[in-house]
Amino acid sequence: MPFNTALSGIRAASSDLKVTGNNIANASTSGFKRSRAEFGDVYAISVLGSGSNAIGSGVRLQDVAQNFNQGSMAFTENSLDLAVNGNGFFVVQQGGEQFYTRAGTFGLDKDGYIVNNVDARLQGFPADGSGNISGLQGDIQVRTSNLAPRATTEVNMLLNLDASEPVLQTTGTAFSTDGNAVGVTQAGLSDDTVTTIEGTSFTFPITNDFSSTPMTFDVELTASTGNNGTASVNLTTASGTPATITNFNELRTLAGVINAQLSQPTPPQSSIDVLAEAVDLGGGSYRLDFVAAISGEASQVRVSNGSANTIEIGMAPSPAISTSVAGIAAVDNGYPRQAIDVTDDEGNTITYTAEKGATAAETASELNSLTGVTASASSTLTIPFSGFTNSNGNMTVTVNGVPLGADNLSSLESNINLLSRTTLPGISALVDPDTGDLTISSSVGDNLQISIDSLDDGDSVEVLGNPNAPGAILEVDDDGVLNNPSALPSDANSVVVGGSIDIVLDEGYSVANAVPPSVGLFGPLTSQAFSDVVLNDFDPADQDTYNWETQLTIFDSLGNSHVVTQYYVRQEYDVADPATAPNHWQMFVRIDGEDVGDPDTSLPPPENTLPTRAGYDVYFNDDGSLNRLLTEDILISNWTPKDVNGEPNGAMGPTNVLNGGSTLIPDPPTSSNFVINLEGTTQFSSDFSVNDVDQSGFTTGRLSGLNIGDDGVIFARFTNGESQVLGQVALADFANMEGLQPAGDTMWAENYESGAPNIGGPQSGALGAIQSGALEESNVDLSEELVNLIIAQRNFQASAKTIETADAVTQTIINLR
Incomplete structure (x- = not known):
């Protein structure tokens, strides 16, 4: 009967309408793939097959095939909107089941996992704390908490040091005044x-x-x-x-x-x-x-x-x-009038004369006015503990005209130091804790003059100057008899100790011919009196002592920033001196204005625990490239992070080389040590330049955004300027993607017909690339679907007409009589 045939047609047309209607309904669904109803005719078949004149029995729906052609890209402002450009499906998991989708409308849930609109978690390959992507599939999580700080462990610098820079250091000559009057205790009248x-x-x-x-x-x-x-x-x-x-x-x-x-x-x-x-x-x-x-x-x-x-x-x-009774001069330092000849680097000679009784400070000041001469003066005397008698605490000690209370040497020390910036400028005192002796010093080389006064007969002070010369004793004498026969009555007398001078001559300068040759300030100017000294030695406070400096910021383990300053000093090369080498520089390093070199354990305490100047030798080849064999490793191993007040701030401290510090710094670090790598640094005849600087540390940061690359690698951006790899988006491909089982919500499930998924990173194998900030639109062609609607409607109407015609024929037959 044609009724069944017509009914099959109506069913097919209805299915076609459903498929087409579903396509139209999802024309705006991201990642949707349109379907197509596929039909086949139906014939009644016996055991022996159908005859050649067999009449069909209608139509049946063979398959609803999906078209996985790529849809158009719609760009958005959301970095977590993802699209696959090419083959592949996003892999998501929901409720323990794994699904596949082309819809990339992703966001973050409350735990920081990347999920789609139905809370299915995006799958990928998570990264460890160092940004290394693993090969194990898992949920991708974005940590929204603060990024913990990372201490700097490595600094990479790419520089050019100007090959035409001059050598700033020179070698001069140094000597000290050693005449037989230097520091000798002179005793006599307090006043002329x-x-x-x-x-x-x-x-x-x-x-x-x-x-x-x-x-x-x-x-x-x-x-x-x-x-x-x-x-x-x-x-x-x-x-x-x-x-x-x-x-x-x-x-x-x-x-x-x-x-x-x-x-x-x-x-x-x-x-x-x-x-x-x-x-x-x-x-x-x-x-x-x-x-x-x-x-x-x-x-x-x-x-x-x-x-x-x-x-x-x-x-x-x-x-x-x-x-008359002849006048007597007050006691002075005992230095006579004395002259020396100063010869400059061009052979010109001038004669300098130190006047009789001039202080070392005055003479040093005059010497400093001479070209090529640098002088500094100092003076020192000692009052031994055993040479201080103040029987009833009534003695006053006058130092350079300033009367001071002196119940004991400790109180005298305190009183002098209280006035070292006022009435006793540059004068300081120190009691030796072991011997009890008091040392009084003038940092500028003024004469040191001591006198005493007391109500008590016999109070006295012994004054020692040059240790190779005898001292002098002042004694209060009220009865006309001195307790110490070698003492001087204190009422009109005082003791004076003069200072010495350290003199440095510029390269090519010399002094000679002391007149008189040894009596006074200057001793015999023999070759043994002089020694070579490095002039214009590196001083971070003096820009004339280094060729270049550069700064960068590093971080301690708490995320505090610190400034590293590097100074570059070109070194002298003398072909006749095997101790020198061409293309040799020294790099000095300071952090926050302080030295960071390992302590010198050969020094006495407490100097053997203090940081030293951190200097490193840097050598270049004759083609300007870095000489890696001669250039030493640059390890900063004595840096104690400090706060703005110069106190340790609680961050990890250093591990000195003697305590095991090395350039092999563990990750995570266990100290403040870090290395400086100059790989690629050059010495060409062009201006000094810092071409690239990179350091491994950072301070605390908050998440500020995400970037996802074509390869699916997810970068988290933080407010501290850092970016961190969180993982890589996984894509799946199938041998027969048309065999996937639709699971709703624009997701598909694996089944037998699709085959097992091939999961990998984007752009690997046949997998496509990831487009961040974009969504794949539905691949439905709306115009085509509307035409399909018309065709399905006509098919439905035609099948219905078949039923109507068959009904009329049947009615005619029934009406036969």
């Missing part, structure tokens, strides 16, 4: 005395009438300096002398008249450096003295040829001669 004639005392009034009876005498000065000679004095009222001398003011006027004539005598006489002084002795007694104007000089003053009335002002008349 002046050459003086003391007249005999008298009282007022003076009976002489100067208006009628002049007074005359001669004053003579014999001295090594100043104005010498004889000046005649004539005292009359015409010269300004009061007629009578009845009081002290009139006596002072008389002295003024005398002084006027001594300074401007009658020619041909010339002025002399002598002054008349009126002295009030108290009790109605007075005196007229004649004093040399220049103090501390062993000069001689004489008054002679006095008229008879000179006895009234305390001077004997002629033929008697009044003779």
